[in-house]
Amino acid sequence: MTLADFLGRIAADDALAADFAAICDTGGRLQGTPSAERGFALMEERLSAFGTVWKEPVPYAGWRCHEARLTDVATGRELDCTPLLGAAGTPVDGLLLDTLDCGRGAPGDFSGAAGRAVLARHEYPFSAQTIHRRVKLAAAQEAGAAAFLIVQPEAGVGPVSGSSGRAGGQGIPALGISAEAGALLAEGRRVRLTLLGSDHAATTPTLVLTMPGRGNDYVVVSAHLDGHPLGESAIDNATGLAAALCLARAVRPVAAQCERGLMVCIFGAEEWALAGSKAWLDGKTMAEKRRMALNINLDSIAGSPNLTVLTSGFARLGPFLTDAAKKAGRSLRTHRPLMRNSDHANFADHQIRAARLIAGFNEPDSALRLLLTGADRRDLVPMRQLQDATMTAGALVWEAMTASEDAIARLYSAM
Template sequence: MTDWIGETFCSTVGWDHLETLADIDHRMAGSEGERLGAEATRDVLADVGARDARLETFDLQGWTRGDSGVHHPESGASYDSIALPRSPGGTVEAEFVDLGYGLPEDFDAADVEGKLVMVASNVPSYHDRLIHRREKYYYAVEAGAAGFVFRNHVEGQLPPTGSVGRPDHPIGEIPTVGVSKEVGAALGRRFDGEPLRVRVDADVHDATSQNVHAELGPETDERVLVSAHLDGHDIGEGAMDDGAGTATMVEIARALATREGELDTRVEFVGFGSEEVGLCGSQYHAEVCDPSSVKAIVNLDGVVRGRTLQFFTHTFDELEAAASRMANRYDHPVRIIPREGFRGDQWPLVREGVPGYFVSGVRDSEGRGYGHTSADTLDKLDVRNLREQSILLTDLVVDLADAETVIPHRDRADVAASFEAEGRSEGMKIVGEWPYA
């Protein structure tokens, strides 16, 4: 009964696949590299015993990075930057304003119309919630800013990436670049209130992405989804975000193939494409599947980078109980966060009332750490974490697939009311992701 645990702890399947993904030049949404990663994931899922491993393609708003720059016209000083995905191309020369953290109240207190605005990638410790990059970007857009500079809070000369755009307008409204903490500090110190020039070159084009599907267990109408996203950014390996999630999904599939007789419910593995530019793959999947057929979704995004797993349960008591049971069985610490969340590929289903986890690793660093930078590389990860977490998550999926585990869906009005009660609706509305009347 426990042989699968030892086999998982000795397995190299997941880690080998992680190396395969990291060694692809890049897996940017809609790129050839993303497709190579999807094909490799499909093939390894079939190799470990999952059935009907396949790709499902969908159309995508493509975006390819060109050059970018930040320049002070008077002194001639130039600074390194990278364009944020789905930034429009163009050049902006305007008065530069350093808005610090870029909290809503910072925008309320400043006149940024026609100006070039810089904000940090983090929030102060006293603030009650994370304010996402896209939320800050659209505060700037709505306030009439001419351009946007996103400053990393992590040391190491690491300009951050991360997309802008809204679901109904996938290319952003104003040019935007990311700069390192060190460059941002220099810009704020030297040029606040002076003219700066930001230039973005980018190619906007039609593209195609794909989701990977495979299955184990009985062919029931109801299914438990185990998911991760296949794409990464074009500036690095994307090992943590989310190569590790995809590798863990593969390792869970390998382990479950040896326990398939214990499954009462079909388990479907889904590698989503193009998460980094707006949850495109999971949004497409939610449109073509029947949400009522999904018993639960376990979305892996940012696992392995910390030894302890954390679970956003989206206020589903039954999901909290299942994670607690798993932790108690193995006497292993986990962090359970019984709150809502609209980041991650579980969101397009959770917003329809489907029970869902967002699973990541607890880490000491604030915010993304090395995520969304060129430092998101394989050497930051530990194979022990991948193996241990695959054991824990495999057992969790078996529990969720058990016929005696009942997890009622919620209705849309209840989900909306919960987000409103937590004060999370404002951020969703400004980025165009509030799906409720």
């Protein structure tokens, strides 16, 4: 089979749209909820059409929210908010705190934060200049803040979600709030903040499907299933899940003819500071990891027509993947520095050559600005964009599966 034949199979795959819709139908897929259970059951069923699916549970620091409220004391108004996953709790009666607007929330912006509920602005997450939410939260905590409020910048969207990264350790209460709530509290107000949650030991499934090739190693296509409760987690990451299913369908009849096989990994607890894939990879033997020639991580691959591969600091990986896209007549941008914003980062930590395919990098006006909010729903994803992104992903997977041993070896050689 040629590259053109392989991409033709993807182009003709009518199931891509149906898979995407079915995944969105399961809901936001917050880890530890029935929505996530429905999502894993759906993915296991669909992957089982291509071979045996192994369920490999891994531990993560679970957490359940029982109550999250933010009240403006002067008016009694309840403000739109959502807890950051795993955040530290408050006393049952909450905390009475004065607010302090700390602007962007860069590490040097929290002067005077001690004992207050500090506000920091949520940033477009897919930019080389982004300061990650957890960096801001850590800086606020170090400055003595009593609570952390991250503000969604766009009006009419509601609060922004995300992970606290606490993982059962020390922390401070942390909420995402709407632009409207942020505008009010930026004036300097007294609030009552109540966040009641409970930590517990938990596990998340990892779904693994292998299709052997002629050799002993594999190209790993990964995508995370878990999301947030505010929308359908459509861009992030029903797009990557649907594409992974499409690629598995296309590869199944030809895997045995390729230099290396395909391994599909569906991870959970990605939104919990990448905990699921980290635990899974940490549990693998050196021999098992050596058989993983390359990881192509599909996460938020629509929402913009422009695609970028984040190549995790590996110098030779960018040219390898852009050349693969070029052979298919497709344009692909690259960003070389390691960004710890999806499961590829854990593969990279184990020195497995790894890249994340993503739409909208450095495009703050794209639909990806609405990730982590209730607006992340299927209507943000034009099906043509998802089809094109899946075709590009297919070109990368085909190149990685059919490349010579020398070509793969060069990815691991020093410059």
